[in-house]
Amino acid sequence: MAVITMREALNQAMREEMRRDEGVFLMGEEVAAYQGAYKVSKGLLEEFGDKRVVDSPITELGFAGLGVGAAMVGLRPIIEFMTFNFSILATDQIINSAAKMRYMSGGQFKIPIVFRGPNGSAFQVSSQHSQALESWYAHFPGLKVVMPSTPADAKGLLKSAIRDNDPVIFLEQERMYGNKGEVPDEEDFLVPLGVADVKREGTDCTVVARSMTVPLALKAAEELEKQGVSVEVIDPRTIRPLDIETIVNSVKKTNRVVIAEESHAFCGVGAELSAQIMEHAFDYLDAPVKRLSGADAPMPYAKNLERLALPDVERIVKAVREVSYLD
Amino acid sequence: MATQVVMPKLSPTMEEGQLSRWLKKEGDKVSVGEGLAEIDTDKATMEAQALATGVLRKILVPEGETVPLGAIIAIIGEPDEDISGLVTEASKGAAQAEKKEPVEERQESQPAKSDAPSDYQPGQWMGDTASAEQPTKEAPQAQPQASAGGNGQRGDGRLIVSPIAARMAADAGINLHNLTGSGPGGRIVKRDIEAAMKAGSAAQPQTQSAAQPQEEQARPAPVQQPAVQPAGGAAPYREENVSTMRATIARRLVTSLGPIPHIFLTTEIEMDRTAEMRKQLNALDPENKVSINDFVIKVAAHALMRHPAVNASFQEKTIRYYERADVGVAVALENGLITPVVRAANTKSVGQISREVKELAERARNRKLAPEEYTGATFSVSNLGMFGISEFTALINPPEACILAVGAMTPTPVVRDGEVVVRQLMKVTLSCDHRIVDGATGAQFLQTLKKILENPLYLIA
Numbered sequence: 131m132a133v134i135t136m137r138e139a140l141n142q143a144m145r146e147e148m149r150r151d152e153g154v155f156l157m158g159e160e161v162a163a164y165q166g167a168y169k170v171s172k173g174l175l176e177e178f179g180d181k182r183v184v185d186s187p188i189t190e191l192g193f194a195g196l197g198v199g200a201a202m203v204g205l206r207p208i209i210e211f212m213t214f215n216f217s218i219l220a221t222d223q224i225i226n227s228a229a230k231m232r233y234m235s236g237g238q239f240k241i242p243i244v245f246r247g248p249n250g251s252a253f254q255v256s257s258q259h260s261q262a263l264e265s266w267y268a269h270f271p272g273l274k275v276v277m278p279s280t281p282a283d284a285k286g287l288l289k290s291a292i293r294d295n296d297p298v299i300f301l302e303q304e305r306m307y308g309n310k311g312e313v314p315d316e317e318d319f320l321v322p323l324g325v326a327d328v329k330r331e332g333t334d335c336t337v338v339a340r341s342m343t344v345p346l347a348l349k350a351a352e353e354l355e356k357q358g359v360s361v362e363v364i365d366p367r368t369i370r371p372l373d374i375e376t377i378v379n380s381v382k383k384t385n386r387v388v389i390a391e392e393s394h395a396f397c398g399v400g401a402e403l404s405a406q407i408m409e410h411a412f413d414y415l416d417a418p419v420k421r422l423s424g425a426d427a428p429m430p431y432a433k434n435l436e437r438l439a440l441p442d443v444e445r446i447v448k449a450v451r452e453v454s455y456l457d
Numbered sequence: 458m459a460t461q462v463v464m465p466k467l468s469p470t471m472e473e474g475q476l477s478r479w480l481k482k483e484g485d486k487v488s489v490g491e492g493l494a495e496i497d498t499d500k501a502t503m504e505a506q507a508l509a510t511g512v513l514r515k516i517l518v519p520e521g522e523t524v525p526l527g528a529i530i531a532i533i534g535e536p537d538e539d540i541s542g543l544v545t546e547a548s549k550g551a552a553q554a555e556k557k558e559p560v561e562e563r564q565e566s567q568p569a570k571s572d573a574p575s576d577y578q579p580g581q582w583m584g585d586t587a588s589a590e591q592p593t594k595e596a597p598q599a600q601p602q603a604s605a606g607g608n609g610q611r612g613d614g615r616l617i618v619s620p621i622a623a624r625m626a627a628d629a630g631i632n633l634h635n636l637t638g639s640g641p642g643g644r645i646v647k648r649d650i651e652a653a654m655k656a657g658s659a660a661q662p663q664t665q666s667a668a669q670p671q672e673e674q675a676r677p678a679p680v681q682q683p684a685v686q687p688a689g690g691a692a693p694y695r696e697e698n699v700s701t702m703r704a705t706i707a708r709r710l711v712t713s714l715g716p717i718p719h720i721f722l723t724t725e726i727e728m729d730r731t732a733e734m735r736k737q738l739n740a741l742d743p744e745n746k747v748s749i750n751d752f753v754i755k756v757a758a759h760a761l762m763r764h765p766a767v768n769a770s771f772q773e774k775t776i777r778y779y780e781r782a783d784v785g786v787a788v789a790l791e792n793g794l795i796t797p798v799v800r801a802a803n804t805k806s807v808g809q810i811s812r813e814v815k816e817l818a819e820r821a822r823n824r825k826l827a828p829e830e831y832t833g834a835t836f837s838v839s840n841l842g843m844f845g846i847s848e849f850t851a852l853i854n855p856p857e858a859c860i861l862a863v864g865a866m867t868p869t870p871v872v873r874d875g876e877v878v879v880r881q882l883m884k885v886t887l888s889c890d891h892r893i894v895d896g897a898t899g900a901q902f903l904q905t906l907k908k909i910l911e912n913p914l915y916l917i918a
Binding site for chain 2: 385412413414415416417455
């Protein structure tokens, strides 16, 4: 199996889908000539030309709407936001148009669009550029929300997202673009949407992590193994539709859950997970569900404060010990 | 200068204390470090020490009263000092303290700390009665007796249990009221049920040794920690996990003295003839020597058959009268206590009883008793005579009705026919479950017991 970076995996996914289907095109800021702000679309302009790889002006609402329109007439757009912070400007098109058009048109218009880009924190990009928006988009019926945490998942999920006939919000993580991982060499490697992945099996505590917190959770699990606690790490991969069954089966086994997320706690995906776990696995809980979320404050600029504002291995370890009634 | 003595914080979770006993009277001299009073806290009865030297001028809180932390309980000062100012201040403070909110219970019980035990309920504590007795390690039975109130820190009678623990307990037939929760706020959690289930089912020789590593896994915290030196000059201590046996003893006994209304009847028995008979028997068979206790068991079994009300069990809606006397005999183990049972003791000779007790005790000490060998007694006997105890009150092993506590046999001068003679006197105390054994009933049993022990020929009359 090849070992490649997350950005290479995403690049491969787009490339393979664009080769496979002429209707797939990429649009966003700096995606073409600059080869992508994070080099995720490197080499695509060269291979597919400027009708399929389109540099847009700095106008998210505009090119998001343009993408919706293109989807309505049968194309399969990939709209890149340089970061999802900027998608906030485009939410009217995403939520009011993309999410609702199929429903409001009685099924006449399908919107096979993918909105992708980095979500959440990066390195000292501060308050306006570190927001994690998955719970916003997951809130609205009509949108699918996907968050890969490994290169393999990234490639397989992006390909599936592009082939999906509904709008998919595909949330990457800038910190993870350089992360390497094994990716199967199959010609058409797909990972289905709506299926969670048990990234590590365990018996004493379930940790549900996504995107950036998955590698942290896995490191914490190793640490906890030395302390005699066996942790099961679950990566939902798709937030909407959520594979709650995998998570609940794990909780039935371990009786305790920690949710590790970089987003804020209030009304976050962790809150949704807590509610669903409580609903489906109430009788199996030995402790309340513990959420370890990002600090309830705008992301600070200072490096040390930024570190404090996000979950880390140590705090995940502590949270697991807490729900296990150790110390 | 006079000092106010305040209710001290004697445990991390203590919020108020009951003044159990004053160790000094008003007017007594006290010096720093001397015990001033015994205080019942949420965890145990502890001694509060004087922090000043002087005379205990005024006691402000009488025995039995409960006050919050920091309340003024006494004043120490010079013998002739004017303390009127302090006394009025103290009474004002007491009025205010009553209005004060209970101190930061939320902050205190952080989920991270697991130091909150079950709520202190007066009457459940056996601090003053003799050493914990007769914990028969039974498989968990659905006991009809529930301990008073719930286990949560709020003391409102609610049981605080995690959902999975509640279900496991229900499935295993464990009475949650008998458990102490190890979670925050006294929450009963999964590992408490696991421990209770192990305690109930442990004791097979094979599983016993296998249970040891499992026991440690069930309690992931280290078994023994090095001595801890707390701040503030308090004594260093070493903390050990409660062993399964100890947990079982604790769990069983809180269903004894608390829920069962005990009465204690003592009588003094002249053991001379029994002692003489024992001597003669042992001379006949020096290989199989019998003890005084073997006689007590034999005679008690005999007396039980004559007094069926004492050989009984309270079963809520019914009273069970047993058809034979299975006598549990308390055996001290290295770190605990167990009560192997001599079945049908009423049909066995002293020699048989003696051999059985020896054999059972040997196997008990090696932890090789099967559950059916230490459960299901109809009556228990406990003897602390070998430790020089003259008399004591034992706690009934539920669901039995009574237990006989036997003291030391001591040569004592008594008056018989106007003359002072020496007799071997032995005190026994019968603890009775007053729900089914009234004073007279118990007393009559003791009369029979005494009559036979004072003249063992009655056994064959």
